[in-house]
Amino acid sequence: MTEPATARGARTRAALLVGARTVFERDGFTDARIADIASEAGCATGSFYTYFTSKEEILAAVLYDAQHDVMRPTLDVDAPDPFVALAEGHRRYFENYASNARLMLVLEEIAALDPTFRDVRRRRGEALARRTAEVIAALQERGVADPELDPYPTARALDGLVSHLAYYAFVLGEDMSVDELVATTNRIWRNALTLKSLEAS
Amino acid sequence: MTEPATARGARTRAALLVGARTVFERDGFTDARIADIASEAGCATGSFYTYFTSKEEILAAVLYDAQHDVMRPTLDVDAPDPFVALAEGHRRYFENYASNARLMLVLEEIAALDPTFRDVRRRRGEALARRTAEVIAALQERGVADPELDPYPTARALDGLVSHLAYYAFVLGEDMSVDELVATTNRIWRNALTLKSLEAS
Amino acid sequence: MTEPATARGARTRAALLVGARTVFERDGFTDARIADIASEAGCATGSFYTYFTSKEEILAAVLYDAQHDVMRPTLDVDAPDPFVALAEGHRRYFENYASNARLMLVLEEIAALDPTFRDVRRRRGEALARRTAEVIAALQERGVADPELDPYPTARALDGLVSHLAYYAFVLGEDMSVDELVATTNRIWRNALTLKSLEAS
Amino acid sequence: MTEPATARGARTRAALLVGARTVFERDGFTDARIADIASEAGCATGSFYTYFTSKEEILAAVLYDAQHDVMRPTLDVDAPDPFVALAEGHRRYFENYASNARLMLVLEEIAALDPTFRDVRRRRGEALARRTAEVIAALQERGVADPELDPYPTARALDGLVSHLAYYAFVLGEDMSVDELVATTNRIWRNALTLKSLEAS
DNA sequence: TATGAATGAGCATTCATTCAT
DNA sequence: GATGAATGAATGCTCATTCAT
Numbered sequence: 117m118t119e120p121a122t123a124r125g126a127r128t129r130a131a132l133l134v135g136a137r138t139v140f141e142r143d144g145f146t147d148a149r150i151a152d153i154a155s156e157a158g159c160a161t162g163s164f165y166t167y168f169t170s171k172e173e174i175l176a177a178v179l180y181d182a183q184h185d186v187m188r189p190t191l192d193v194d195a196p197d198p199f200v201a202l203a204e205g206h207r208r209y210f211e212n213y214a215s216n217a218r219l220m221l222v223l224e225e226i227a228a229l230d231p232t233f234r235d236v237r238r239r240r241g242e243a244l245a246r247r248t249a250e251v252i253a254a255l256q257e258r259g260v261a262d263p264e265l266d267p268y269p270t271a272r273a274l275d276g277l278v279s280h281l282a283y284y285a286f287v288l289g290e291d292m293s294v295d296e297l298v299a300t301t302n303r304i305w306r307n308a309l310t311l312k313s314l315e316a317s
Numbered sequence: 318m319t320e321p322a323t324a325r326g327a328r329t330r331a332a333l334l335v336g337a338r339t340v341f342e343r344d345g346f347t348d349a350r351i352a353d354i355a356s357e358a359g360c361a362t363g364s365f366y367t368y369f370t371s372k373e374e375i376l377a378a379v380l381y382d383a384q385h386d387v388m389r390p391t392l393d394v395d396a397p398d399p400f401v402a403l404a405e406g407h408r409r410y411f412e413n414y415a416s417n418a419r420l421m422l423v424l425e426e427i428a429a430l431d432p433t434f435r436d437v438r439r440r441r442g443e444a445l446a447r448r449t450a451e452v453i454a455a456l457q458e459r460g461v462a463d464p465e466l467d468p469y470p471t472a473r474a475l476d477g478l479v480s481h482l483a484y485y486a487f488v489l490g491e492d493m494s495v496d497e498l499v500a501t502t503n504r505i506w507r508n509a510l511t512l513k514s515l516e517a518s
Numbered sequence: 519m520t521e522p523a524t525a526r527g528a529r530t531r532a533a534l535l536v537g538a539r540t541v542f543e544r545d546g547f548t549d550a551r552i553a554d555i556a557s558e559a560g561c562a563t564g565s566f567y568t569y570f571t572s573k574e575e576i577l578a579a580v581l582y583d584a585q586h587d588v589m590r591p592t593l594d595v596d597a598p599d600p601f602v603a604l605a606e607g608h609r610r611y612f613e614n615y616a617s618n619a620r621l622m623l624v625l626e627e628i629a630a631l632d633p634t635f636r637d638v639r640r641r642r643g644e645a646l647a648r649r650t651a652e653v654i655a656a657l658q659e660r661g662v663a664d665p666e667l668d669p670y671p672t673a674r675a676l677d678g679l680v681s682h683l684a685y686y687a688f689v690l691g692e693d694m695s696v697d698e699l700v701a702t703t704n705r706i707w708r709n710a711l712t713l714k715s716l717e718a719s
Numbered sequence: 720m721t722e723p724a725t726a727r728g729a730r731t732r733a734a735l736l737v738g739a740r741t742v743f744e745r746d747g748f749t750d751a752r753i754a755d756i757a758s759e760a761g762c763a764t765g766s767f768y769t770y771f772t773s774k775e776e777i778l779a780a781v782l783y784d785a786q787h788d789v790m791r792p793t794l795d796v797d798a799p800d801p802f803v804a805l806a807e808g809h810r811r812y813f814e815n816y817a818s819n820a821r822l823m824l825v826l827e828e829i830a831a832l833d834p835t836f837r838d839v840r841r842r843r844g845e846a847l848a849r850r851t852a853e854v855i856a857a858l859q860e861r862g863v864a865d866p867e868l869d870p871y872p873t874a875r876a877l878d879g880l881v882s883h884l885a886y887y888a889f890v891l892g893e894d895m896s897v898d899e900l901v902a903t904t905n906r907i908w909r910n911a912l913t914l915k916s917l918e919a920s
Numbered sequence: 921t922a923t924g925a926a927t928g929a930g931c932a933t934t935c936a937t938t939c940a941t
Numbered sequence: 942g943a944t945g946a947a948t949g950a951a952t953g954c955t956c957a958t959t960c961a962t
Contacts, residue, residue, distance in 0.1 A: 120924095120925085121923090121924070121925085122923090122924070122925070122962085124924095124925065124926090124961090124962085125924080125925060125926095128925075128926080144429065144430060146347050146430060149951090149952065149953085150952080150953065150954085151952075151953085159925095159926070159927085160926060160927045160928055161927085161928070161953090161954085162926070162927060162928065162929095162954085162955080162956080163925075163926055163927075164954095165953095165954070165955080166924090166925065166926080170953095171953095221429055222429070224425055224428070224429040225426065225429035225430060227425070228345065228422055228423070228425040228426035228429060229345060229347060229348075229426060234488075234489060237489065238485070238489040238490065238491065241485060241489070241491075242491075262508060264504075265504065265508075266501070269493065269497060269500075269501040270501060270504070270505065272482060272485065272491070272493075272501070273478050273481075273482055273501050273502065273505050274478070274505070275481075276477065276478050276481025276482055276484075276485065277474050277475070277477050277478040277481065279481065280474075280476075280477025280478065280480065280481045281473060281474055281477055283477075284439070284442060284473065284477065287435075288435060288438065288439040288442070289439065290439065290442075290443075290473070292470065292473075296470060299470075300467070300470040300471060300473070300474050301474065303465075303466065303471070304471065304474050304475070304509045307463060307466075307508055307509040307510070307511075308505045308508045308509040309508070310508075321942095322942090323942075325942075325943095326942070329942080329943085350934090350935065350936085351935075351936060351937085352935075352936090360943070360944085361943060361944040361945055362936090362937090362944085362945065362946095363937090363938080363939080363943070363944060363945065363946095364942075364943055364944075365937095366936095366937070366938085367942065367943080371936090372936085522945095522946085523944090523945070523946085524941085524944090524945070524946070526940090526941090526945095526946065526947090527945080527946060527947095530946075530947080546831065546832060548749050548832060551930090551931065551932085552931080552932065552933085553931075553932085561946095561947070561948085562947060562948045562949055563932090563933085563948085563949070564933085564934080564935080564947070564948060564949065564950095565946075565947055565948075566933095567932095567933070567934080568945090568946065568947080572932095573932095623831055624831070626827055626830070626831040627828065627831035627832060629827070630747065630824055630825070630827040630828035630831060631747060631749060631750075631828060636890075636891060639891065640887070640891040640892065640893065643887060643891070643893075644893075664910060666906075667906065667910075668903070671895065671899060671902075671903040672903060672906070672907065674884060674887065674893070674895075674903070675880050675883075675884055675903050675904065675907050676880070676907070677883075678879065678880050678883025678884055678886075678887065679876050679877070679879050679880040679883065681883065682876075682878075682879025682880065682882065682883045683875060683876055683879055685879075686841070686844060686875065686879065689837075690837060690840065690841040690844070691841065692841065692844075692845075692875070694872065694875075698872060701872075702869070702872040702873060702875070702876050703876065705867070705868060705873070706873065706876050706877070706911045709865060709868075709910055709911040709912070709913075710907045710910040710911040711910070712910075723921095724921090725921075727921075727922095728921070731921085731922085752955090752956065752957085753956075753957060753958085754956075754957090762922075762923085763922060763923040763924055764923085764924065764925095764957090764958090765922070765923060765924065765925095765958090765959080765960080766921080766922055766923075766924095767958095768957095768958070768959085769921065769922080773957085774957085
């Protein structure tokens with residue numbers, strides 16, 4: 117909505133974002149009340165509407181703030197083992213996910229509730245998969261990856277594997293450490309992508 | 318809740334289940350109203366409470382009815398290519414998911430909202446992963462699968478891959494056919510699990 | 519909205535109408551609160567919405583109930599003095615207006631606020647003027663009324679005169695009795711309509 | 720409230736008046752918001768209260784500005800046909816009403832809402848009727864008007880006729896031109912007032 | 921004076937649940 | 942069992958008004 121024009125306004129808006137995060141993490145989206153967010157931020161109910169038009173809007177802002185470093189796959193093309201860089205990316209992702217776990221649950225909720233958020237999610241998934249697909253294609257060009265894999269669907273599947281593990285581990289509370297998650301992911305990505313004859317040699 | 322004692326009661330209960338499915342698919346869980354479910358079932362609001370205590374309860378019943386054939390991995394141990402049976406399982410899963418897509422979205426929603434449903438989901442995920450892990454172990458024993466893979470975490474990851482693809486395809490509306498999904502899944506499971514030297518030979 | 523299906527429902531609906539009239543007369547439209555109407559009717563706030571969708575809707579119903587005998591001009595064609603019947607009609611109108619004065623004020627208010635009500639008012643005004651115009655035309659045919667008068671605009675003007683007097687007398691509280699109002703109205707209608715040469719003769 | 724002390728203040732106050740008129744014409748009184756008036760005037764919400772204490776007050780000022788030339792009946796005592804001057808007055812009134820139609824609707828609204836405005840209206844109506852009554856009395860004295868008419872109530876009625884026609888024509892949107900309105904009014908005033916035997920002679 | 925953020929009372933509306941018939 | 946009316950707590954949102962800067 118409107119950006120605050122004064123420093124005081126900026127402070128209030130920031131406080132609302134912090135308060136919203138707290139409340140969303142505690143109560144989820146549906147059960148979060150605007151009044152709670154405002155009171156958590158130390159301001160009156162009405163002030164909420166000075167900066168946001170709806171619960172959806174402030175949630176979008178909260179999620180945006182929390183997801184700056186979500187993006188993942190980078191490939192160090194000249195590295196002897198390209199999977200090392202990928203694994204580092206996955207580690208960062210898992211760690212980030214772990215520290216935003218409650219928020220990730222809220223993201224599930226809003227994605228289930230609101231087609232707009234679902235669209236955002238789909239577009240982000242696509243963007244990520246395209247980047248992952250480029251990595252796969254690069255590996256294929258370098259003769260490292262199985263040339264028969266169709267990069268994009270493969271990317272979709274391998275990305276999904278990662279986020280699903282994160283969901284089970286940190287949202288549902290499966291008992292897996294980040295190390296285990298990274299190891300499992302890495303092993304499967306490596307196996308799934310690598311040209312077999314290569315290692316066999 | 319109480320099972321209906323009369324045939325008429327059984328009819329009303331059944332009508333409520335059908336109505337609930339319709340309404341949940343149309344409006345989702347949060348936005349579904351008991352009054353709508355009842356009117357969809359052609360009975361009075363009050364009658365709902367004769368058979369169900371809450372929206373959660375009737376949703377559980379609806380989901381239960383819809384998920385009879387969800388379970389997947391069967392291994393034909395003596396088949397020349399064990400992945401054929403796995404692929405068939407995946408196809409069944411995708412097809413089932415496709416025809417229950419709206420309901421799957423409602424499942425996401427309620428899992429995000431309600432810890433009880435989250436627990437059910439976690440237990441189901443574990444049960445499925447245990448079965449998948451057994452398959453992997455069996456393949457390892459037969460010398461088909463990479464012996465270095467830890468069966469359970471691997472199973473978790475590969476299962477997640479499948480359900481994530483289904484979610485993106487049928488809930489978010491990514492443009493992928495069941496054939497593509499099965500092919501992609503099969504290729505990756507095969508690559509990920511297979512002992513490399515085996516094929517290389 | 520929905521008509522009540524049971525006798526109890528009919529009772530509640532009727533009580534709401536009575537309560538609404540009381541509240542509208544006391545507070546006007548804008549300042550009337552749904553909660554007050556309900557409590558005046560002796561039922562819970564929510565019950566209001568079982569029978570009406572909005573304040574506008576219940577006001578329309580209240581006004582409809584109050585305006586059954588508003589319609590006016592009847593001409594006794596064969597009477598020696600046709601203005602006697604007209605005067606009787608005006609008397610009824612003024613008396614009715616007097617006993618609904620507060621409600622008439624609310625009608626002004628809602629007509630100013632809501633184009634829909636304004637439309638209703640316009641259509642009613644037209645219908646009334648058409649009937650008055652027929653009376654004027656009949657008088658012209660009988661040679662009683664000035665043939666140069668255009669019946670419809672004249673009807674509009676003379677009708678307006680009546681309702682305006684009523685408004686000033688009963689809403690604004692001008693000090694005029696019904697007798698005076700009728701006398702004034704009658705004298706002016708008579709003068710305005712009558713063919714001069716007639717009486718002059 | 721306080722008159723502005725500086726030129727800048729005068730400008731702001733003037734802008735608020737213009738903005739208020741715009742907003743009142745667009746939204747009516749109840750739905751007009753102080754914030755909108757201020758923003759329409761290009762100043763901050765708070766500045767409104769430097770010059771006006773309430774919506775009522777600024778509306779009163781807006782109406783005052785708009786109604787300078789509303790007053791009507793002037794009698795050219797020595798004119799051969801005194802109704803010509805009256806008709807000219809009515810024409811001015813209708814033209815003025817037409818160009819302030821939206822504001823006249825707001826006047827209806829506030830008169831319905833606020834007893835103070837109702838009082839003002841009543842007093843203005845009385846003042847006008849007194850002047851009209853003087854005209855009638857003068858005509859009676861000159862032997863032009865029916866001596867049996869009681870000047871004041873007659874004035875009330877004939878004034879009401881005029882304003883009612885204006886309301887129907889310009890607020891409710893009845894299809895009548897100013898010429899028609901003037902002609903109708905003139906004909907009826909003439910008929911209603913004139914001593915019959917006079918014309919008959 | 922001007923600003924625009926902050927306030928918070930006030931009200932409409934929804935809907936799960938109960939219960940008399 | 943079925944009905945559907947009644948309940949009333951819960952909450953989102955508005956907006957006139959104040960006030961610190």
